[in-house]
Amino acid sequence: MEGAPLFSFGVIADIQYADAEDGYDFWGCRRRYYRHSLRLLRAAVEAWAAEQPPPAFVLQLGDTIDGVNARRGAAESALERVLAALRRLPAPVHHVWGNHELYNFSRERLARSGLNSRPASAAGAAGDCQAYHFSPAPRFRFVVLDAYDLSVLGRDAAAPRHRQALRLLKEKNPNENLNSPAGLKEPQFVEFNGGFSQDQLDWFNEVLKTSDENQEKVVVMGHLPIHPDSSDRVCLAWNYEDALSVIHAHQCVVCFLAGHLHDGGYCVDSHGVHHLTLEGVIETPPESNAFGTIYVYDDKMILKGRGRISDRVMYY
Numbered sequence: 001m002e003g004a005p006l007f008s009f010g011v012i013a014d015i016q017y018a019d020a021e022d023g024y025d026f027w028g029c030r031r032r033y034y035r036h037s038l039r040l041l042r043a044a045v046e047a048w049a050a051e052q053p054p055p056a057f058v059l060q061l062g063d064t065i066d067g068v069n070a071r072r073g074a075a076e077s078a079l080e081r082v083l084a085a086l087r088r089l090p091a092p093v094h095h096v097w098g099n100h101e102l103y104n105f106s107r108e109r110l111a112r113s114g115l116n117s118r119p120a121s122a123a124g125a126a127g128d129c130q131a132y133h134f135s136p137a138p139r140f141r142f143v144v145l146d147a148y149d150l151s152v153l154g155r156d157a158a159a160p161r162h163r164q165a166l167r168l169l170k171e172k173n174p175n176e177n178l179n180s181p182a183g184l185k186e187p188q189f190v191e192f193n194g195g196f197s198q199d200q201l202d203w204f205n206e207v208l209k210t211s212d213e214n215q216e217k218v219v220v221m222g223h224l225p226i227h228p229d230s231s232d233r234v235c236l237a238w239n240y241e242d243a244l245s246v247i248h249a250h251q252c253v254v255c256f257l258a259g260h261l262h263d264g265g266y267c268v269d270s271h272g273v274h275h276l277t278l279e280g281v282i283e284t285p286p287e288s289n290a291f292g293t294i295y296v297y298d299d300k301m302i303l304k305g306r307g308r309i310s311d312r313v314m315y316y
């Protein structure tokens with residue numbers, strides 16, 4: 001029997017709610033349970049709220065509502081339902097933005113929405129980058145990364161960052177459909193992914209430097225996985241290697257949490273960093289679920305998974 005953890009937190013990814021009939025992924029292989037995903041979220045919230053003590057906070061790893069909402073003029077109502085479900089939690093929620101948020105809203109709109117969990121006082125990366133960090137307990141820090149800081153989604157086509165991202169995407173992906181990875185040497189260069197700007201990487205490096213100095217353990221989160229062994233070759237951040245290089249230049253990072261790849265994934269990298277990609281709620285049958293609670297100890301984190309998320313012990 002383990003002793004009491006220092007603290008615990010909830011994790012959930014890719015809810016992709018829409019008030020729509022079930023559909024399928026792009027390949028027609030995986031069923032997407034658009035309506036049920038909200039029920040699964042509500043069940044997750046109830047389970048977290050019933051824990052004694054409840055998690056100190058919840059990490060929502062992106063794609064709260066599906067892109068189909070935009071086409072139906074239902075973005076605002078869908079988001080409100082998801083946020084209303086999350087408001088029943090007795091704990092704050094830290095959000096990252098995924099591609100489906102950006103199919104529904106501009107970054108500007110998201111910054112004014114309930115999906116902006118970045119404290120107004122947070123010193124983050126420059127521009128409209130959503131990255132920030134917080135310390136929930138002495139010697140522990142969480143870094144929220146913005147994996148669509150460099151992206152063609154969510155910004156006006158005239159914005160310099162949009163133009164920079166489109167130039168890079170077209171350089172790497174000559175396909176007519178920029179969402180198609182067909183024939184690419186670097187198949188992560190698709191429109192539904194994004195990357196980290198140099199400003200954000202520099203900021204990230206400084207945060208980790210301070211954490212090293214203060215002997216903190218750091219958990220990093222972002223919508224897109226950054227290690228090929230915790231993902232398929234497509235569902236990675238464009239410049240995932242740059243983010244990995246920053247992490248590996250420091251001692252403090254113990255775990256990277258992501259969503260996006262609905263089948264989930266896990267690996268421990270060459271530097272002992274755990275990379276956990278959570279199974280997505282949207283492709284989880286109504287009788288199951290996909291969320292978890294992570295219990296944090298001095299020497300490890302224990303993931304108690306629910307439904308199709310496995311239990312896991314991650315030693316530092």
Ligand SMILES: Nc1ccn([C@@H]2O[C@H](COP(=O)(O)OP(=O)(O)OC[C@H](O)CO)[C@@H](O)[C@H]2O)c(=O)n1
Nearest residue numbers: 025026099100177179180181192235260261262263
């Ligand atoms: N080969 C492809 C794949 C996708 N698309 C189109 O891109 C948009 C986003 O795809 P979608 O599957 O909805 O993205 P998710 O973030 O839900 O999932 C990511 C991983 O695939 C899940 O494991 C959409 O419009 C697709 O039609 C494409 O054109 N070509």
